[in-house]
Amino acid sequence: MSGTDHSVNIAPERLPQIVLVRPQMGENIGAAARAMWNFGLEHMVLVNPRDGWPNPQANALASGAARVLDQVFVKENLGEAVASSQLVLATTARKRDLTKAIYSPKEAMTRARVAIESGQTVSILFGPERAGMENEDLAHAGGLVSIPVNPAFGSLNLAQAVLLLAYEWRLSADDALGEEMEWASGVPASQGEKTHLYQSLAERLDALGFFWPEKKAAAMRLSLQNMFSRLPLSDIDVRTFHGIFKALNKGTPFQNKKSETDE
């Protein structure tokens, strides 16, 4: 089916970024780029692609959607890729043992649009072919997106999953949406701010021997990181928590109260 009208130019629009986490096949990266551009998405981020970048197979498959690959960002790790995003949603097929909101593609992209229209940055994550994302990856996400596939046959390929989310992005333009989070003061914290809050807390707790017993330490850390990623914190909340953790950790009355509460 070809419906390309080359006379039409798309007005610049703020869009969610599609983050492919450790993608394996260049062909799938190219096919994902096409799927994105089919519905007007163009910001792709590759986290540690298996075969490096650029990848000729990706370009061969992306014909017509080269503009997506031309402006791709490549990042070493997922934390860096989503640091500036206030809304991070991870597309996942398997059930996970995580306390996170699970959205349908439609609900996810409606939320993405609301967030973007209020000035936020949004990342939608897709895991590597076959294996999917690790729980360490999902710890960077505030919520999950579950595609309601046939329980007897759930094998969507990467580009198909991207296509469905991109399609729902396009549809979400039509939904007049009334619901909106009111941020009395402050703005939604970015994922980077949340990660930093977690890291700084983990450091303090580490020094206190909190992550114990040793064999459970990794799981405890991950669950702590997950908790902060999931909570809808504002930038002010993040500063408040920094202040609380610092105050409690000090364990003595402030010497210079003003500078402490400003942390």
Next chain:
Amino acid sequence: MSGTDHSVNIAPERLPQIVLVRPQMGENIGAAARAMWNFGLEHMVLVNPRDGWPNPQANALASGAARVLDQVFVKENLGEAVASSQLVLATTARKRDLTKAIYSPKEAMTRARVAIESGQTVSILFGPERAGMENEDLAHAGGLVSIPVNPAFGSLNLAQAVLLLAYEWRLSADDALGEEMEWASGVPASQGEKTHLYQSLAERLDALGFFWPEKKAAAMRLSLQNMFSRLPLSDIDVRTFHGIFKALNKGTPFQNKKSETDE
């Protein structure tokens, strides 16, 4: 003389049939079969496939969705394929000079479901790769389905178009989830648990002179309590925070680690 009419393809599950009109590549037929079965559709009709039938390439690509190809019907012409259908909708990308209703994929599949639930048979048509359907083909359709692709890049492949319609079929059932919170373990914290968490923290902070200057203390407390009330904490999150606050506040390595982390 047999009374079986093989042109009547009424499924026990009562599903729409996907009709591929003069499909060219076996690979695309296989990929379309997978896309159908991803969302629970299984009745495929091939009208005059270019390379005949069966087609080994189709089977190679359909892995996991072989049941769709196993029960495929092959017809000489489109008229025969849709003869028993009461609702026939043709998926098309190009604008047509036809006086026909044009539906979005969602509207189309909602209509398909309503028709099927009232006992009708439904066919969704897809044209050959690249060329699409002729107006003579569309003459068999009661309405058109238009996928809202990017006007600047409308080249969906056959399997992708089938995937989107199959996806909308699945959604039209609409027990499909919008949002669902997965509480891996634990349940949403009660307001009482949140209030207690705030109070216990405020007590610790009070002892440290955190709420300062005095004239701002009341507002600071209120905003802290508001924050905990607003956050979607699980009962486990609440226990985690209790543990963190206690550990930080102590400021020294645990004497009895087990009892501390159990708090």
